[in-house]
Amino acid sequence: MQTDALVERANAAFRTGNLKHALELLEDAAQHRPDDPTLWLQIAAMHRASGNPSDALTAVHKGLAVAPLDFMGLLMRASLLQRMEDPQAGEAWGHALAQKPSGELPPQLAATVAEGERHHAAWLEARESRLARAMAGPEQRGNEEERARIARFRSNALRKTRPFHSEPTHFHFPGLVEREFHPRHLFPWLSELEGAADMIRQEFKAVMAAERAELVPYIQYDDHLPLDQWRQLNRNPDWTAIHLWQNGVRIEANANHCRETLDLLRRVPQPSTKGSGPNAMFSLLAPHTHIPAHVGVTNTRLVCHLPLIVPEGCWFRAGAETRAWRPGEAFVFDDTIEHEAMNPSDELRVVFIFDIWHPDLSEVEREAVAALLALETGGAAL
Incomplete structure (x- = not known):
């Protein structure tokens, strides 16, 4: 039959x-x-x-x-x-x-799924408690950075978070430590930068008020290029920038109003690479604007954010960690690890952004990187 x-x-x-x-x-x-x-x-x-x-x-x-x-x-x-x-x-x-x-499930199936979600959440909570108790001794003895890594290890094991890796769009240097956010102790100049936040904010306001200031869309590229991660923000005035340095070129119309800020940056290990660095800018994110998940061009640099004007609710995610920007509190992250941002408020958000060398690169390696980028980028935005 x-x-x-x-x-x-x-x-x-x-x-x-x-x-x-x-x-x-x-x-x-x-x-x-x-x-x-x-x-x-x-x-x-x-x-x-x-x-x-x-x-x-x-x-x-x-x-x-x-x-x-x-x-x-x-x-x-x-x-x-x-x-x-x-x-x-x-x-x-x-x-x-x-x-x-994805999509709506039939009622009976949706009820089964809801029950499963409740059961799984309870199981996950109990498992997390067991793991936390087992790891409590070494976790308590660790320093702040060690405790954060141990907690993330546990979170990854529970599948509450997942590993994220450096995935630059163009240039990957091997052997560099991958961190979503890099620890503060690697950058002793961060405290001086934060102490100058009020001065930098005042210079931002001065350049905004200047008649010849250049305010441009943060993302600008030819439509035919294969850069779909930026499509919705290409040449979009919702995300704009006032550049002080752009791909190694000093933008005089803006820089002339920010002399103390640029003096401060001279004490920071910025890449000086023909056609690609240094870069420093005020990033302006309009109300109710989302910067979609994306990655940067090269892992040989890291990016520093110094929040200046931050309405309530603004956030930034790198990898599995989401942080609220706080005025005057700087951090360093790897922009070749997937990251995104959001301004859900009714007001403008302003962050001072600049790049620095990845601290794992030796002087010889930095020279090699600079030589390659100078030849390859031809002034392309990094």
């Missing part, structure tokens, strides 16, 4: 309440078509309706052996394990939820 006919007879038997015969017919059909995960899920549903969760789980596993990422199979597996009070149920819900399709 053809497989489809067996399935039809099984469905008819199920509608009359003859579960035993329905199961026999479906299992016969599965012998003819063992690579059909839908059949195995039907068999599992029959076993579950018959009050045999263990047999149902065996059938689900046969279906998942054919289609390991099938959402319905993973969902049924998690539901069965929870019903059986199996300790693997929490993790199984996580596997199922990871494959949840």
Whole structure:
């Protein structure tokens, strides 16, 4: 008998309440078509309706052996394990939820998913508590940087965060430490920069008031170039910049109003590379503007932010860590790791931004980088 006919007879038997015969017919059909995960899920549903969760789980596993990422199979597996009070149920819900399709689910399925989310959250919380207790001793003995890394290690293990890596669009120098945000102790000049925040803010206001100041879109490139990460902000006035240095060129119309700021930058290890650095600017983000996730051009440099004017709710994310900008509190991050930003307020947000050498680069390596970039960039924006 053809497989489809067996399935039809099984469905008819199920509608009359003859579960035993329905199961026999479906299992016969599965012998003819063992690579059909839908059949195995039907068999599992029959076993579950018959009050045999263990047999149902065996059938689900046969279906998942054919289609390991099938959402319905993973969902049924998690539901069965929870019903059986199996300790693997929490993790199984996580596997199922990871494959949840986008869009609205049918009401009954949505209810099952909501229950799974509750169970998985409770399992995750209990697991996190166990891990935190096990790691408490060394974590308490660590310094601030060590504690942060230990906490992130735990978060990654729990799949609450994931690893992010340096993925520059153009130039990757091997062997450099990858950090979303780099520790302050590597940059002793940060305190002096923060102490000058009021002065830098006043010079920003002076250049904004100047008649000849040059305020330009932050992102500007030819439409035909393969840079889709910037498409919605290309030449968009919602994200603008007042450049003091741009790709190694001093922008005199702006720089003349910011002499103390530029004097301060002379004490900072900025890249001096023909056609690409240094760079320093005031970044202006309009109200209700989102800077989408993107990555920078080269990992040989890092980027420093000194927030100057920050309305409530503005945030910045690099990798898995999201920070609120705070006026006068600087930080250094790797812009070749995925990052994004948002100004959800009704007011303008202003951050002073400049680049610095990656501290892992030796003087010889910096010379080599500068030579390559001078030849390759031709003045292209970095």
